[in-house]
Amino acid sequence: MVKKLIEKDTKMFLTGNEVIAYAANAAQAEFMYGYPITPQNEIMHTWCKLLPKTEAGFLQTEDEISAGFSTIGGILAGKRAFTATAGPGNVIMQDAMSMAEMMRIPFVCAVMQRGGPSTATVIYAQQETNLTCFGGNGEGFRIVYSTSGHQDLYDYVIKAFNTAWKYRFPTFILADGYQGKMREPVMMYDPATRGITMEPTPAQLRAVGKIGVDRDANHLRNTFNLEEELMEHLEGYQKDFDEMAKEVAEYEEYRAEDAEILIIAHGIVARSAKTAIDALREKGIKVGLFRPITIRPLAVEPLRNAVKRSKQILFTESANGQLARIVLEKIYGLTTPYSTLYKMGVGVTGDDLINKVQEMISSSQVVA
Amino acid sequence: MTRTKIVLAGEGGQGVQSVAKILVEAGYEANKEILYIPNFGVEQRGGVSIAFCQIGDEKIGEPRFSKGDIVIMLSDRAIERCQTYIDKNTVVIYDTSVCHTKPTAECKEIIGIPANQIAHDELSVRVFNIIILGVIIEATKVMPIDYVKSAMEHALGKKFDKKPELRELNYKALECGMKLVAKSQCV
Numbered sequence: 006m007v008k009k010l011i012e013k014d015t016k017m018f019l020t021g022n023e024v025i026a027y028a029a030n031a032a033q034a035e036f037m038y039g040y041p042i043t044p045q046n047e048i049m050h051t052w053c054k055l056l057p058k059t060e061a062g063f064l065q066t067e068d069e070i071s072a073g074f075s076t077i078g079g080i081l082a083g084k085r086a087f088t089a090t091a092g093p094g095n096v097i098m099q100d101a102m103s104m105a106e107m108m109r110i111p112f113v114c115a116v117m118q119r120g121g122p123s124t125a126t127v128i129y130a131q132q133e134t135n136l137t138c139f140g141g142n143g144e145g146f147r148i149v150y151s152t153s154g155h156q157d158l159y160d161y162v163i164k165a166f167n168t169a170w171k172y173r174f175p176t177f178i179l180a181d182g183y184q185g186k187m188r189e190p191v192m193m194y195d196p197a198t199r200g201i202t203m204e205p206t207p208a209q210l211r212a213v214g215k216i217g218v219d220r221d222a223n224h225l226r227n228t229f230n231l232e233e234e235l236m237e238h239l240e241g242y243q244k245d246f247d248e249m250a251k252e253v254a255e256y257e258e259y260r261a262e263d264a265e266i267l268i269i270a271h272g273i274v275a276r277s278a279k280t281a282i283d284a285l286r287e288k289g290i291k292v293g294l295f296r297p298i299t300i301r302p303l304a305v306e307p308l309r310n311a312v313k314r315s316k317q318i319l320f321t322e323s324a325n326g327q328l329a330r331i332v333l334e335k336i337y338g339l340t341t342p343y344s345t346l347y348k349m350g351v352g353v354t355g356d357d358l359i360n361k362v363q364e365m366i367s368s369s370q371v372v373a
Numbered sequence: 374m375t376r377t378k379i380v381l382a383g384e385g386g387q388g389v390q391s392v393a394k395i396l397v398e399a400g401y402e403a404n405k406e407i408l409y410i411p412n413f414g415v416e417q418r419g420g421v422s423i424a425f426c427q428i429g430d431e432k433i434g435e436p437r438f439s440k441g442d443i444v445i446m447l448s449d450r451a452i453e454r455c456q457t458y459i460d461k462n463t464v465v466i467y468d469t470s471v472c473h474t475k476p477t478a479e480c481k482e483i484i485g486i487p488a489n490q491i492a493h494d495e496l497s498v499r500v501f502n503i504i505i506l507g508v509i510i511e512a513t514k515v516m517p518i519d520y521v522k523s524a525m526e527h528a529l530g531k532k533f534d535k536k537p538e539l540r541e542l543n544y545k546a547l548e549c550g551m552k553l554v555a556k557s558q559c560v
Contacts, residue, residue: 018397018398018401018407128412154436183410183436183437184436186410186411187408187409187410187411187436188394188397188407188408188409189406189407189408189409189433190401190406190407273436276434276435276436277434277435277436277437279434279435280434280435281435283434352436352437354435354437354438354439355434355435355438355439356438356439356440357439
């Protein structure tokens with residue numbers, strides 16, 4: 006059993022990477038596996054710095070392939086284990102993540118997005134949205150929480166462990182280099198004080214009890230002989246995924262109830278949207294935000310309702326429409342026109358959005 | 374909502390991020406809302422290093438902003454890189470003893486200070502960045518000096534304990550920076 010560092014509510018001023026390490030400890034994570042890549046290194050550094058106090062474990066592997074599969078090994082042995090990666094590391098780790106999807110392993114990974122494709126920048130992007138949701142040679146049976154700052158990082162890292170172990174789908178914290186490197190205040194707490202109990206993490210390999218007497222065999226399959234057999238199996242996964250979605254899908258609306266222009270953004274960009282919305286509302290412009298917190302699965306009904314209510318929508322991302330593609334599929338049939346503000350691998354500022362919304366208003370007036 | 378947006382830029386190794394950390398730590402201790410992003414490249418040292426700091430009374434939204442209230446530039450390359458963060462409401466500060474170029478921008482005010490020269494001649498080159506910290510404190514007036522001193526203690530306390538005269542030197546540098554701005558604003 007690991008030692009908890011945070012027993013009473015403690016306000017701290019940290020980087021997001023540090024927050025993730027503290028949150029993993031608060032969730033009683035027992036082991037981290039990882040391979041260094043900017044901008045997530047300080048998750049590992051912090052986790053390791055805390056080891057003498059937490060009595061948890063850490064293994065630095067030779068690459069992300071190994072980090073991913075080692076994480077799976079730890080989980081199968083019944084450890085609440087996790088990993089973290091970014092950019093090209095996220096690409097390389099897809100092999101293990103795919104296996105986690107197939108074998109329903111409660112894999113937990115923090116992704117601190119950086120610019121892409123390939124090495125690109127070590128700084129920031131939202132360009133791993135598609136990869137994190139749908140990477141690998143499968144169907145994207147994954148749960149992806151997109152965080153929007155340090156309090157989110159703390160809350161959702163704790164939640165991710167429980168979601169993963171309860172539903173047995175690989176679960177991701179999708180953050181970015183800004184969130185990893187930036188400093189802002191965060192309130193840390195012991196999950197127990199918020200009524201959160203951690204899901205048990207029973208071993209699947211060498212599980213307790215005698216097979217056939219005390220329990221059934223744990224049949225972890227990664228290979229199928231027949232096409233139909235595979236499909237039947239995956240249809241079961243899809244059913245579980247859809248059931249899970251009802252309980253897990255989360256979203257946030259900000260001043261969206263009477264919004265004529267609805268900004269759809271996730272992660273840290275949603276915060277810039279709030280800055281812009283406050284400024285635009287002061288000028289009497291009715292703008293609001295719909296922010297999917299789970300990018301996968303999406304909260305489809307609330308999303309459709311918000312889009313239906315508005316006259317125009319604006320997609321904005323630090324990517325070339327990766328979230329928009331995922332959203333557009335789910336709002337098929339609605340006719341609300343949309344505009345886009347995409348900045349590939351670059352932060353979106355409040356001013357960017359203010360200018361864009363004003364441009365949308367003046368061009369729609371010209372048409373009218 | 375009051376929010377002060379600060380861009381601090383210089384060469385890697387000038388202590389830009391160290392100063393930014395002290396500044397935001399002081400703000401946090403003063404119970405302000407803070408958001409600080411260090412801008413970093415692939416290189417370990419030698420690039421342009423930029424610190425984006427926001428200090429406010431309410432929770433801060435956008436992590437990156439487009440225009441700074443105060444933009445401090447400590448090298449020629451920093452001047453080039455930071456042009457984009459300047460608009461008519463920006464106070465621009467640059468080091469006349471480091472930069473060969475003078476920033477030209479339509480802005481509220483341009484203040485040139487020879488901080489590096491003063492550090493070299495009167496104090497120690499090692500407290501150059503603390504002079505800059507003094508400049509920021511005076512130019513922004515966002516927080517009382519006591520919080521800054523206690524954040525300095527937090528960051529440098531161990532060094533101060535070993536060599537108590539360093540504390541005095543750093544305080545002098547801080548005051549020197551503050552006076553530099555106060556003086557230039559009188560002109």
